[in-house]
Amino acid sequence: MELFFQSVINSFIQGGFFALWAVGLVLVFGVMGVVNFAHGELVMVGAYTVWVLHSQYGIGYIPALCIAVLLVMFIGLLMERFLFRPKQGDPLGGLINSIGVLFILQVAALVVGGTGPAKQVAPPFPGTLIIQEFLRIPNQRLFSIAVAVAALLLLWFFLTKTKLGWSLRAVALDREAAALQGININRTSMIAIGVSGALAGLAGALMAPISNIYPTMGHNVIITAFIVTIVGGIGSLSGAVLAAVLYAFLHTFVTAYFSGTIATMCGLLIMVLVLIVKPTGIMGQKVSE
Amino acid sequence: MLLSLQDVHVHYNKIAALQGISIEVEEGDFVTLIGSNGAGKSTTLRTISGLERPSAGEIRFKNQSLTRLPPDRILKLGVAQVPEGRRVFKDLTVLENLHLGAFTRGDQAAIKSDLESVFGHFPRLLERSQQLAQTLSGGEQQMLSIGRALMSDPILLLLDEPSLGLAPIVVEEIAKILLEINKRGVAIVLVEQNAELALDLAKRGYVLETGNVALQGEASSLARNEHVKTAYLGI
Ligand SMILES: Nc1ncnc2c1ncn2[C@@H]1O[C@H](COP(=O)(O)OP(=O)(O)O)[C@@H](O)[C@H]1O
Ligand SMILES: [Mg+2]
Numbered sequence: 302m303e304l305f306f307q308s309v310i311n312s313f314i315q316g317g318f319f320a321l322w323a324v325g326l327v328l329v330f331g332v333m334g335v336v337n338f339a340h341g342e343l344v345m346v347g348a349y350t351v352w353v354l355h356s357q358y359g360i361g362y363i364p365a366l367c368i369a370v371l372l373v374m375f376i377g378l379l380m381e382r383f384l385f386r387p388k389q390g391d392p393l394g395g396l397i398n399s400i401g402v403l404f405i406l407q408v409a410a411l412v413v414g415g416t417g418p419a420k421q422v423a424p425p426f427p428g429t430l431i432i433q434e435f436l437r438i439p440n441q442r443l444f445s446i447a448v449a450v451a452a453l454l455l456l457w458f459f460l461t462k463t464k465l466g467w468s469l470r471a472v473a474l475d476r477e478a479a480a481l482q483g484i485n486i487n488r489t490s491m492i493a494i495g496v497s498g499a500l501a502g503l504a505g506a507l508m509a510p511i512s513n514i515y516p517t518m519g520h521n522v523i524i525t526a527f528i529v530t531i532v533g534g535i536g537s538l539s540g541a542v543l544a545a546v547l548y549a550f551l552h553t554f555v556t557a558y559f560s561g562t563i564a565t566m567c568g569l570l571i572m573v574l575v576l577i578v579k580p581t582g583i584m585g586q587k588v589s590e
Numbered sequence: 591m592l593l594s595l596q597d598v599h600v601h602y603n604k605i606a607a608l609q610g611i612s613i614e615v616e617e618g619d620f621v622t623l624i625g626s627n628g629a630g631k632s633t634t635l636r637t638i639s640g641l642e643r644p645s646a647g648e649i650r651f652k653n654q655s656l657t658r659l660p661p662d663r664i665l666k667l668g669v670a671q672v673p674e675g676r677r678v679f680k681d682l683t684v685l686e687n688l689h690l691g692a693f694t695r696g697d698q699a700a701i702k703s704d705l706e707s708v709f710g711h712f713p714r715l716l717e718r719s720q721q722l723a724q725t726l727s728g729g730e731q732q733m734l735s736i737g738r739a740l741m742s743d744p745i746l747l748l749l750d751e752p753s754l755g756l757a758p759i760v761v762e763e764i765a766k767i768l769l770e771i772n773k774r775g776v777a778i779v780l781v782e783q784n785a786e787l788a789l790d791l792a793k794r795g796y797v798l799e800t801g802n803v804a805l806q807g808e809a810s811s812l813a814r815n816e817h818v819k820t821a822y823l824g825i
Contacts, residue, residue, distance in 0.1 A: 474680065478673060483742060486662075
């Protein structure tokens with residue numbers, strides 16, 4: 302019973318991360334039509350930034366987190382300008398370019414952090430919240446889930462309540478019709494990848510104190526983001542968030558009662574099933590919200 | 591001269607869709623382009639709006655070249671388009687669609703008054719303003735697409751087959767509104783397969799055949815032309 306309740310809590314925390322990973326991928330795919338394979342590496346860079354600035358140079362955790370967000374956002378903007386924009390209308394070219402970035406960032410992480418054991422960041426918010434003796438939530442995780450949920454709510458507000466947000470969704474729904482309304486597609490792409498990068502950087506910075514940091518940590522991120530995106534319905538942000546929470550429950554429980562590898566295998570199996578049975582995903586339409 | 595196309599050629603991967611067409615539109619004009627399927631009518635409008643690049647020729651609007659401008663810049667100059675197939679943003683509400691039509695504008699008071707005038711033309715859009723565009727009927731979506739284009743406060747309005755697939759009574763309603771919009775000084779280029787309707791509404795017309803202008807002139811004289819009668823009016 303204790304394991305059960307603990308797993309429920311862990312599932313929500315995991316779900317927050319899964320959603321944070323996936324929405325950035327969905328946003329870039331929807332607006333730019335590019336599958337950004339380097340999205341997991343962007344998260345990794347966010348985590349490394351916190352490790353370098355906070356653990357190595359003693360800069361406060363919050364400032365380090367903010368710098369990670371800005372740095373990864375900036376990397377995203379560079380990718381848009383120099384790798385994706387020249388490949389507009391060529392999804393395969395964009396994808397191959399993003400795989401190039403994936404390797405470059407992994408090598409950069411090796412250069413910065415060296416080989417050897419995974420890095421760790423001491424939790425800046427130590428201590429544990431204990432509820433009713435049997436539920437234990439480390440404060441660091443509470444902080445992470447709160448920030449993740451706040452970021453997702455902010456994104457939701459931006460996309461549904463602001464004119465700029467509507468313009469992003471319009472481009473995702475119909476590029477040409479959006480261009481005919483005077484929406485600048487390149488500028489919209491920069492906003493999409495900027496937001497996507499910022500969320501990836503944030504996810505990495507939030508993960509830094511609670512997980513291992515190593516150059517290929519992005520693999521798990523991209524696999525999870527793919528599963529969540531496809532199950533949620535490619536291009537559907539609300540579908541991705543819902544699928545993230547559902548998949549987090551499955552993943553956490555299977556990990557708790559069996560093992561993490563089996564959990565990921567289950568996820569991939571579900572993804573394949575969705576692709577076969579309902580390729581439009583559980584939220585079943587095209588793109589947005 | 592408000593808009594002029596001079597000897598414009600457009601190719602889709604080496605296949606010529608327009609083979610040197612020249613078209614002129616005066617301020618406040620009402621011009622129609624008629625022609626059968628595949629004649630190049632949509633390509634003409636898409637090229638004016640910057641969605642296709644001419645391989646040769648020149649397009650000028652208010653003495654400015656449009657030939658190399660992207661679609662968003664062309665819209666800002668005052669050329670709006672109601673594209674073929676309506677192309678409303680289906681997952682957005684009616685109101686959000688209309689606001690996106692005014693995306694490049696900053697003057698909130700002017701936007702508000704244009705919104706009211708669009709709702710004046712199309713009261714049904716007001717009733718459905720909070721609904722998603724995908725819940726609208728075909729005719730309502732066409733009205734939304736026209737309203738969205740009007741929200742940019744255009745000088746020139748391009749419409750690509752607005753009557754397609756609509757009930758005659760809705761077509762009539764839209765025709766009436768196009769005349770009203772034109773009376774207020776907005777120049778219109780109307781592409782139609784329904785040549786009878788188009789020649790009835792427009793002042794002048796061009797007949798496109800396989801990427802060329804086959805005939806041009808006053809709409810009323812085109813309507814009396816023997817070739818137009820047999821080929822497009824079914825008389
Ligand atoms: N995207 C495209 N790719 C290739 N050929 C096209 C494309 N769009 C139109 N065409 C061709 O260009 C010609 C003109 O098409 P279009 O301008 O759509 O004609 P209309 O609107 O008069 O029916 C046709 O032969 C059509 O097959
Ligand atoms: Mg057409």
